[in-house]
Amino acid sequence: MFWNRAMETIRPEELADLQLKRLKWTLSQAQEVGLYQRKFREAGVSPDDIRTLDDVEKLPFTYKPELRAGYPFGLFAVPLKKVVRIHTTSGTTGKPTVVGYTRKDLDNWSELVARNMTMIGLREDDIFQNAVNYGLFTGGLGFHYGAEKVGMTVIPSATGNTRRQIEMIEDFGVTAIHCTPSYALHLSEVAESMGKTLDTLRIGIFGAEPWSENMRAELERRLGLKAYDSYGLSEMYGPGVAFECPERNGLHLWHDCYLAEIIDPETCERLAPGERGELVITPLVKEALPLVRYRTGDVTRLIEGECACGRGLRIERITGRSDDMLVIRGINVFPSQIEHVLRSLPEVGEQFMVYVDRAKHLDEMTIEVEMTRAGFSGELQDLARVQKKIAGELHNTLGLRTAVKLVEPGSLPRFEGKAKRVIDRRRIL
Numbered sequence: 001m002f003w004n005r006a007m008e009t010i011r012p013e014e015l016a017d018l019q020l021k022r023l024k025w026t027l028s029q030a031q032e033v034g035l036y037q038r039k040f041r042e043a044g045v046s047p048d049d050i051r052t053l054d055d056v057e058k059l060p061f062t063y064k065p066e067l068r069a070g071y072p073f074g075l076f077a078v079p080l081k082k083v084v085r086i087h088t089t090s091g092t093t094g095k096p097t098v099v100g101y102t103r104k105d106l107d108n109w110s111e112l113v114a115r116n117m118t119m120i121g122l123r124e125d126d127i128f129q130n131a132v133n134y135g136l137f138t139g140g141l142g143f144h145y146g147a148e149k150v151g152m153t154v155i156p157s158a159t160g161n162t163r164r165q166i167e168m169i170e171d172f173g174v175t176a177i178h179c180t181p182s183y184a185l186h187l188s189e190v191a192e193s194m195g196k197t198l199d200t201l202r203i204g205i206f207g208a209e210p211w212s213e214n215m216r217a218e219l220e221r222r223l224g225l226k227a228y229d230s231y232g233l234s235e236m237y238g239p240g241v242a243f244e245c246p247e248r249n250g251l252h253l254w255h256d257c258y259l260a261e262i263i264d265p266e267t268c269e270r271l272a273p274g275e276r277g278e279l280v281i282t283p284l285v286k287e288a289l290p291l292v293r294y295r296t297g298d299v300t301r302l303i304e305g306e307c308a309c310g311r312g313l314r315i316e317r318i319t320g321r322s323d324d325m326l327v328i329r330g331i332n333v334f335p336s337q338i339e340h341v342l343r344s345l346p347e348v349g350e351q352f353m354v355y356v357d358r359a360k361h362l363d364e365m366t367i368e369v370e371m372t373r374a375g376f377s378g379e380l381q382d383l384a385r386v387q388k389k390i391a392g393e394l395h396n397t398l399g400l401r402t403a404v405k406l407v408e409p410g411s412l413p414r415f416e417g418k419a420k421r422v423i424d425r426r427r428i429l
């Protein structure tokens, strides 16, 4: 099913014309912003130099710290009276990034989220529980208005009070839920303890943190739904940048609104089609906060060619963030790789935590792993066997020795929002 068939299945030549036209428009918006006037001047490039889509390579990148430096409204390309809403990204260090939206931006945004939801078969007779943080986090209102645009019955349940969430699913006959994958796992755990099977659920939308295929299999089995991956970032409105179709072989990137490139994060060179690297996005329709070649920090690759669903360009599921990447004794490790290994082992329970320390100038990684209830009550020699097995599997995948500590089910922290599973204590020391 299509929300906007013309745009979702646009022919490549027609798309290229549209992207170029919109890119030029975006650059004229960017010219309204002091940061870009300066960056274009420093790079010796003018928007008039952009005559083909490949000319985008002449343009400078935009980095997250530059957005923070514009705090609060320094990067808006329109007067404040045209800005009808503001979101901010979570500022873990220093000031957050402020994202402004014109009325047209809000329309564009809800249209893109409506495309996501229609693509996976959600319709106006679906009942949608939006179990994410509302407020400044874009995942809440982003999906809320997209689902309303489709005409679904929206329950703005937000996060927290998990037992009440489960009662709502049952009482209202909820058919689709949106939350983080780690919260979905927690929800399934609590539902099981309450003896609830949540039979009405048929679709789960999960995003805001990377998750693995094994996690997908587990969520589908435990919640009895089809799980879809959502990709977005606040700087680009929020959710609605890319989304899985029912084929679930990559996420369709809404290429009439976002121009995607893949670069080597070290050399900043553009990579050949199909190669894995950092995703760089130039939004093509953003009014209030235009961005040029924004460095997302997310690692993926482009999948060209038509999908069985009839749509075009896809990105591979995000395998990690270039700044989430841990360097342990010179080896690159993504937390998602650890998750993938752990979820493939039947002895492993719900949660895990990763600690990185430096002892005697040597990096050490310790992984605390919750066992299943059955596994933990077993014999002591069984525990030693499981510990060895997990360490062996991790070694095979990561190419790195790790210390594995088995802990009791339910003893590690649960996360309602984004999971924070990695604690790097090297930086604190």
Ligand SMILES: [Zn+2]
Pocket (backbone or CB within 6 Å): 245, 246, 247, 252, 307, 308, 309, 310, 311
């Ligand atoms: Zn598809």
